Amino acid sequence: MSHPDRSDPGLLNKLLDKIRRYDGPPLTIMEVCGTHTVSIARMGLSALLPKGVSLLSGPGCPVCVTPVDIFDEAIYLAREKDVIIATYGDAMRVPGSETSLLEVKAGGGEVYPVYSTTDALDLSQKNKNREVVFIGLGFETTSPTVAHALITAKNLGVNNFSVLSAHKVLLPAMEALLLDPEVKIDAFLCPGHASMVLGWRCYEELAEKYGTPSVVAGFEPHEILLAINMLLAQAKEGAVRVENAYPKAVSEEGNTSALNLLERVFKKVDSKWRGLGMLPGSGYELSDEFADYDARRRFLSGVKFDSSEPAGCSCADVLRGVIAPAQCPLFAKRCTPKDPVGACMVSSEGACGAHYRYREV
Amino acid sequence: MQKRITTAHGGGGEEMRELISGLFFKYFSNPYLEKLNDFAKVDISSRRIALSTDSFVVEPWSFPGGNIGDLAVCGTVNDISMSGATPLYLTCGFILPEGMPLEDLEEIVSAMARRASEAGVLIVTGDTKVVGRGAGPFINTAGVGAVPDGIDIGGEMAKVGDEVIVTGAVGSHGIAVLSKREGLSFSTEVLSDCAPLNKMVAALIENGIIPKVLRDPTRGGVAGALNEISVQSGVEIEIEDEAIPIEQGVRSACDMLGYDPLHIANEGCMLVVVSQKDAQRALELIQSCKYGEGAARIGRIAEGAPRVTAKTLLGTKRLVDPPSGELLPRIC
Ligand code: SF4
Numbered sequence: 145m146s147h148p149d150r151s152d153p154g155l156l157n158k159l160l161d162k163i164r165r166y167d168g169p170p171l172t173i174m175e176v177c178g179t180h181t182v183s184i185a186r187m188g189l190s191a192l193l194p195k196g197v198s199l200l201s202g203p204g205c206p207v208c209v210t211p212v213d214i215f216d217e218a219i220y221l222a223r224e225k226d227v228i229i230a231t232y233g234d235a236m237r238v239p240g241s242e243t244s245l246l247e248v249k250a251g252g253g254e255v256y257p258v259y260s261t262t263d264a265l266d267l268s269q270k271n272k273n274r275e276v277v278f279i280g281l282g283f284e285t286t287s288p289t290v291a292h293a294l295i296t297a298k299n300l301g302v303n304n305f306s307v308l309s310a311h312k313v314l315l316p317a318m319e320a321l322l323l324d325p326e327v328k329i330d331a332f333l334c335p336g337h338a339s340m341v342l343g344w345r346c347y348e349e350l351a352e353k354y355g356t357p358s359v360v361a362g363f364e365p366h367e368i369l370l371a372i373n374m375l376l377a378q379a380k381e382g383a384v385r386v387e388n389a390y391p392k393a394v395s396e397e398g399n400t401s402a403l404n405l406l407e408r409v410f411k412k413v414d415s416k417w418r419g420l421g422m423l424p425g426s427g428y429e430l431s432d433e434f435a436d437y438d439a440r441r442r443f444l445s446g447v448k449f450d451s452s453e454p455a456g457c458s459c460a461d462v463l464r465g466v467i468a469p470a471q472c473p474l475f476a477k478r479c480t481p482k483d484p485v486g487a488c489m490v491s492s493e494g495a496c497g498a499h500y501r502y503r504e505v
Numbered sequence: 506m507q508k509r510i511t512t513a514h515g516g517g518g519e520e521m522r523e524l525i526s527g528l529f530f531k532y533f534s535n536p537y538l539e540k541l542n543d544f545a546k547v548d549i550s551s552r553r554i555a556l557s558t559d560s561f562v563v564e565p566w567s568f569p570g571g572n573i574g575d576l577a578v579c580g581t582v583n584d585i586s587m588s589g590a591t592p593l594y595l596t597c598g599f600i601l602p603e604g605m606p607l608e609d610l611e612e613i614v615s616a617m618a619r620r621a622s623e624a625g626v627l628i629v630t631g632d633t634k635v636v637g638r639g640a641g642p643f644i645n646t647a648g649v650g651a652v653p654d655g656i657d658i659g660g661e662m663a664k665v666g667d668e669v670i671v672t673g674a675v676g677s678h679g680i681a682v683l684s685k686r687e688g689l690s691f692s693t694e695v696l697s698d699c700a701p702l703n704k705m706v707a708a709l710i711e712n713g714i715i716p717k718v719l720r721d722p723t724r725g726g727v728a729g730a731l732n733e734i735s736v737q738s739g740v741e742i743e744i745e746d747e748a749i750p751i752e753q754g755v756r757s758a759c760d761m762l763g764y765d766p767l768h769i770a771n772e773g774c775m776l777v778v779v780s781q782k783d784a785q786r787a788l789e790l791i792q793s794c795k796y797g798e799g800a801a802r803i804g805r806i807a808e809g810a811p812r813v814t815a816k817t818l819l820g821t822k823r824l825v826d827p828p829s830g831e832l833l834p835r836i837c
Pocket of ligand 1: 456457458459460462469472473474475476479480484485486487488489490496
């Protein structure tokens with residue numbers, strides 16, 4: 145949490161005031177990014193929005209949208225294939241069908257939390273007689289770093305490192321939500337990090353096709369409030385534009401070298417999402433050039449999981465913005481960060497986790 | 506050749522005596538220790554004493570802003586100080602891995618000596634064991650302090666209307682260790698805040714300000730410590746997000762890793778609950794102390810069910826939960 149307003153204590157209030165005086169048509173804004181969800185929950189913004197304006201949490205939490213299958217695959221690898229699993233800490237706690245990677249680790253399995261693919265690659269170099277599999281999760285924010293590590297591995301001739309890719313393409317998920325009859329979205333608060341790679345122009349096609357104003361936002365409280373003001377201004381004048389409220393980090397065309405890395409190392413495939421199901425062209429699988437580094441091709445041929453959500457968990461509806469976390473019957477009762485039922489409660493940027501941690505009183 | 510710890514150093518023979526006289530005496534020299542007994546006899550002229558023990562297993566043993574030796578002394582000094590007592594004597598047990606360079610041990614021991622002298626405590630007896638390679642070094646320290654008459658400080662003493670002060674920026678220790686452990690570099694280097702707090706406690710008491718509660722928010726961070734106090738005292742604690750001092754480096758590391766600075770461990774700041782009438786004076790006294798420049802009034806004790814709430818930047822009110830589970834890295 146930041147205090148950019150320290151130098152200008154009035155700024156936040158000015159921005160908030162303007163939001164509260166909004167008198168345009170009703171507007172449901174989806175914040176796509178999990179980091180925005182956390183920031184919004186922490187500053188307690190929802191309670192202050194004027195009548196008719198609401199914020200929905202979207203599918204932008206990488207661990208949350210990863211389907212149970214991936215965790216089952218990782219658990220299978222750790223148990224049956226004698227490999228070292230490296231992954232992000234949050235991913236270790238997500239329940240698979242029967243157990244979680246954290247429990248596998250507690251039972252003696254070799255599962256290590258890492259902060260980046262580079263750490264995982266280092267791990268493989270420290271354990272040259274073992275296979276290290278990195279579970280790659282997330283959007284265009286994290287996938288370029290995986291691509292970079294894979295190119296490094298290839299250049300170095302590393303042969304005991306591979307990636308189980310569950311990487312996702314952001315835009316198809318946004319479009320799927322716009323097409324979903326159960327979901328009502330009038331505008332998008334677009335993610336800051338992913339947009340650094342993708343550039344802000346990539347949202348124009350959706351904005352035009354579906355008439356959804358979209359604004360790219362930074363992460364500081366005042367940056368989020370500013371972007372919301374820009375969305376409200378568009379709504380009031382009946383405009384539909386893509387605007388960039390985070391120009392210090394996001395450019396029009398994005399980061400071309402990162403995009404080139406993605407192009408080389410991955411190929412887009414149909415992919416299953418928690419909550420959204422199978423979406424065409426929405427996943428990143430390793431390209432044929434990197435087939436030797438593809439854990440799925442190396443260790444999982446013939447193995448197929450088609451697992452379903454934990455019983456009673458409404459993550460599917462939460463991730464689509466159909467219900468707010470508190471509307472899930474298990475929220476804060478059977479399901480808490482200490483003993484999570486679904487992925488949305490596990491992850492620090494999952495909607496349920498953020499709403500629980502920073503719940504209003 | 507580099508000298509290393511061998512099993513002989515824990516074996517009770519010649520090598521161990523060499524280690525004791527060559528290294529430990531060199532740094533911890535005092536008459537109690539040099540008697541070479543398995544015990545230390547000390548004088549304490551106080552009706553009540555405070556005792557505490559803590560084991561230190563930090564990995565890696567050295568981190569930006571300190572090492573395990575700094576922690577081993579400051580940690581126990583601070584635990585004793587949180588009762589209002591004046592810490593006097595420490596004991597110290599080392600569990601060292603075979604193969605550890607003696608140079609590293611010297612770095613740790615010299616840090617302990619520096620901190621002990623800064624805090625005005627003596628390390629009066631100790632023990633050394635050597636174990637197989639792979640883990641450690643570990644250190645246990647225990648300590649004793651004299652509780653001044655009439656001082657009754659404890660987590661159960663907070664009353665409605667009291668104020669809460671934090672004596673320095675929060676979250677630095679945990680982030681410093683993490684940055685070293687995971688080889689992360691953040692835009693600004695974050696140093697551990699590790700420091701002895703006994704002088705600060707003494708400054709308050711000597712000036713007639715008797716805190717209700719003192720608590721060093723180590724593991725569990727400020728959120729954990731405040732929740733404990735609220736339960737012990739059966740009160741609501743209201744803090745203000747805006748008022749909590751957090752260094753920019755800690756802030757950005759937490760943003761990046763998905764942590765809440767209020768959940769991160771500290772080793773050189775404390776929470777002070779004082780009556781409202783004492784609050785301003787207490788703040789000024791703390792700010793005039795060596796580790797208190799960054800102190801701030803962050804909230805107050807309110808009527809209500811035991812819980813901790815925070816006024817958000819925008820003026821709404823949210824719950825502050827203690828952290829749950831191990832802090833693990835996350836994805837964005
Ligand atoms: S509260 Fe728990 S069970 Fe309900 S949707 Fe969220 S994560 Fe799933």
